Amino acid sequence: MEETIRKFKEHLAKMEAYSHAFGVLNYDSETVMPKGGSEHLGMTYAVLSEEMYKLTTSPDLKAWVKEILAHRDQVDYITRREAEELFEDMERMEKIPMAEYVEYQVVQNAASNAWHTAKVTNDFALFAPHLEKLVGYARKFAGYWNGEKAPYDVLLDTYEKGLTMATLDEFFALLRKELLPVVEAVVQKGPVVDDSFLRARFPLPKQRKLSDRLMAVLTIDRDHCNIGEVEHPFTTNFSKDDVRITTHYHERSFASSMYSVIHEGGHALYELNVGDDIKYSPLGGGASMSIHESQSRFYENIIGRSEAFLTYILPDIQKLGPKALKDVTPHDFYLAVNKSEPSLIRTEADELTYSFHVMIRYELEKQLIGGTLAVKDLPAAWNRLYKEYLGVDVPNDTQGVLQDSHWSGGSFGYFPSYALGSAYGAQMLKVMERDLPVWELVAKGDLKPIVAWLTERIYQYGRLLKPNELILKACEAPFDPRYYVDYLKDKYTRVYGL
Numbered sequence: 001m002e003e004t005i006r007k008f009k010e011h012l013a014k015m016e017a018y019s020h021a022f023g024v025l026n027y028d029s030e031t032v033m034p035k036g037g038s039e040h041l042g043m044t045y046a047v048l049s050e051e052m053y054k055l056t057t058s059p060d061l062k063a064w065v066k067e068i069l070a071h072r073d074q075v076d077y078i079t080r081r082e083a084e085e086l087f088e089d090m091e092r093m094e095k096i097p098m099a100e101y102v103e104y105q106v107v108q109n110a111a112s113n114a115w116h117t118a119k120v121t122n123d124f125a126l127f128a129p130h131l132e133k134l135v136g137y138a139r140k141f142a143g144y145w146n147g148e149k150a151p152y153d154v155l156l157d158t159y160e161k162g163l164t165m166a167t168l169d170e171f172f173a174l175l176r177k178e179l180l181p182v183v184e185a186v187v188q189k190g191p192v193v194d195d196s197f198l199r200a201r202f203p204l205p206k207q208r209k210l211s212d213r214l215m216a217v218l219t220i221d222r223d224h225c226n227i228g229e230v231e232h233p234f235t236t237n238f239s240k241d242d243v244r245i246t247t248h249y250h251e252r253s254f255a256s257s258m259y260s261v262i263h264e265g266g267h268a269l270y271e272l273n274v275g276d277d278i279k280y281s282p283l284g285g286g287a288s289m290s291i292h293e294s295q296s297r298f299y300e301n302i303i304g305r306s307e308a309f310l311t312y313i314l315p316d317i318q319k320l321g322p323k324a325l326k327d328v329t330p331h332d333f334y335l336a337v338n339k340s341e342p343s344l345i346r347t348e349a350d351e352l353t354y355s356f357h358v359m360i361r362y363e364l365e366k367q368l369i370g371g372t373l374a375v376k377d378l379p380a381a382w383n384r385l386y387k388e389y390l391g392v393d394v395p396n397d398t399q400g401v402l403q404d405s406h407w408s409g410g411s412f413g414y415f416p417s418y419a420l421g422s423a424y425g426a427q428m429l430k431v432m433e434r435d436l437p438v439w440e441l442v443a444k445g446d447l448k449p450i451v452a453w454l455t456e457r458i459y460q461y462g463r464l465l466k467p468n469e470l471i472l473k474a475c476e477a478p479f480d481p482r483y484y485v486d487y488l489k490d491k492y493t494r495v496y497g498l
């Protein structure tokens with residue numbers, strides 16, 4: 001058994017190295033690679049993904065995993081969980097023929113390039129054939145993985161174990177019922193503050209300094225986390241030693257980057273605080289997209305858009321920022337960054353309307369994967385739902401169906417994570433407030449105890465525990481979306497004096 005475990009761990013280290021290399025290439029292509037490099041990169045991806053495929057489906061690995069699982073009571077918990085996770089990945093990978101898997105990587109790479117161009121040039125037709133292929137692959141792969149379930153349910157399960165359309169339909173129905181009336185009331189009421197100071201010219205070098213300050217408040221160790229600049233911010237992690245967040249600076253919208261940094265910083269805190277015993281293991285990352293989003297959105301919105309936090313950070317912003325910010329009061333700043341307005345862009349949406357952006361994507365991809373919506377009809381369907389739920393007219397596809405990168409990467413079933421994550425965060429807050437003087441700490445800019453609380457209940461476990469187990473640890477109860485609804489109703493009632 002000892003020899004088996006040794007070989008198994010050696011193999012895992014090799015897989016980790018490939019995934020590290022893959023990740024660095026991917027990060028490089030998103031941040032600094034010149035556009036012309038994409039064909040060569042596609043060839044490299046094809047070679048690497050073939051090797052990854054072989055490593056993941058290696059008969060030796062399978063034999064070791066099976067042996068470990070057959071003696072699961074005799075092995076340590078980490079090894080057992082590694083074997084369990086691997087077994088699932090292997091089964092999934094094996095069901096896809098290798099040629100198709102390699103082909104898919106190339107298709108994905110081409111789709112991502114086409115999407116970039118299509119978004120810039122507002123040309124959905126350029127992206128449509130690529131998207132059709134990706135939808136085709138997603139449906140086909142879902143069929144390979146589990147031919148008995150609806151393909152979209154199979155895909156949802158790959159992002160969040162056990163998540164189904166039935167759960168999400170109920171979740172979004174509750175949000176529609178409880179929150180759409182609040183959205184309407186807010187629209188009726190209109191603006192409660194002049195927020196033009198948010199559009200004052202804030203030079204980029206000063207915004208970079210603000211990012212550094214925010215990272216420090218978040219307690220992020222810069223020796224293990226840096227900030228890249230991209231069009232669409234994201235976070236990449238190679239291990240807890242090397243996490244990279246990204247942001248996008250707009251001279252006349254400093255809050256946009258400010259909240260990107262806090263959001264991505266939340267993802268980073270999760271990765272940076274995984275337990276040392278699993279840091280180079282396949283278990284050394286976040287448990288699921290939803291749990292990840294529960295953290296990024298917790299810091300971005302619950303903490304970052306609270307009056308306590310804004311009162312604390314405003315003097316620093318005033319020191320770095322333009323004159324227009326000099327006389328702004330913390331309360332006005334709080335009202336301004338919590339302004340709610342039905343809008344076009346998900347990543348810029350306020351907390352109240354945010355989930356409806358997600359719901360629209362959920363409805364659309366459910367239909368795309370379910371085969372009831374053709375790719376060519378997607379822009380019209382998108383625009384119709386934006387009108388129906390948010391009351392906005394979509395002027396072009398760049399600000400509409402082409403705005404997000406997810407579908408261009410073949411990620412169908414990912415979007416619901418954003419709304420679920422937000423809801424998890426609100427539930428965690430309730431328990432945290434019982435244990436910690438959360439708002440006193442935030443008002444002092446002392447986030448350490450909050451990070452420690454989350455590390456104890458979530459971060460340290462990486463993927464050792466499953467999402468529902470982590471929710472139980474953090475919330476001491478199963479998921480309940482009522483907390484989220486109550487949190488939003490309470491917050492916007494106060495902000496808008498409803």
Ligand SMILES: [Zn+2]
Binds near residue numbers: 263267293296
């Ligand atoms: Zn995120």
